[in-house]
Amino acid sequence: MARNVLVTGETLIDFIPERSGPLEEVAGFERRPGGxxxxxxVALARLERPPFFWTRVGDDSFGRYLERTLAEYGLPDRFVERDADAKTALAFVTHDETGDREFSFYxxxxxxxxxxPGRIDDETLAACEWVHAGGVALSSGTARAATLDLLERAAAAGCTVSFDPNWRPELWSDEETFAAAMDDALAHVDVCFATVAELEALGVDGDSPRGLARAAIDRWSGHTVVLTRGSEGAVAAAGDDAPWSADAVEHPGFDVDAVDTTGAGDAFVGGAIDAxxxxxxxxxxxxxxxAVAATATTAPGAMTALPTREDVTAVLER
Known part of the structure; x- marks a missing residue:
């Protein structure tokens, strides 16, 4: 199968609580694949477009579980690296009564x-049309340099480059450090997927969601900003140099019985890249x-709740 999308970043274990409430009041958790x-x-794979995935897990039981899970979802193992000297990352999730969540990372x-840096060869990049990365990788270790190197090389190779800042305050010393790292990444990015809170943390001002998206385009060199708004849907804006419509658009989202919002934003990103x-x-x-994001909230977990194309079509057609 020809693969023309490359995704890179963390794979980790999400520990999903048995009930809502603060971490200190939860007695049991269920292990789920995440990141x-x-x-x-995986969202792209579920939509019948499995990409290359560059990630790194520990040579431990959690890492082997994640490797097996990625393979079961149809992702190739070519760029799934195993680290003999480091553990697999963990994240404990807490939910409030509405299904919204917070993370505690290990x-x-x-x-x-x-x-x-340099682990993705030039031949692979030349065959890719789209490269996507997330901001957590920029928060520590050599992954920051590796991610920035890939984004720069992907842009030079003519790939469409997308990026999700994925603001997790626990992983950064302050907002200024986060913003500086994001500016480094966004210098090479065509499409930015972000929340209102993330753009505000990056110092972007706007008098409305549309205005915020437009202001973000003006600040960086990219041509498209997609603002995800949870149950309120999404706002997207594109500049004149975008390869798709340049008008700002709004979509109100879909009304579903949400069980768990973990991974809904990631589902949205996968659906947008596919479309x-x-x-x-x-x-x-x-x-x-x-529709992809809404469907993903109707079951617990992140990766395990990602819908098929048939599932999404049912939401679109109802």
């Missing part, structure tokens, strides 16, 4: 922080991505 870029890669020196790469305009891509 934002891993979720995006990833000091873990395998995902130890990606090294845009298939040649859909920005409005249709926003609708499709919202």
């Amino acid at each position: 934002a870029p891993a979720n995006v890669a 990833r000091d020196g873990t395998a995902d922080t130890r990606l090294e 845009l790469q298939r040649g859909h305009d920005l409005a249709d891509a926003a609708a499709f991505a919202n």
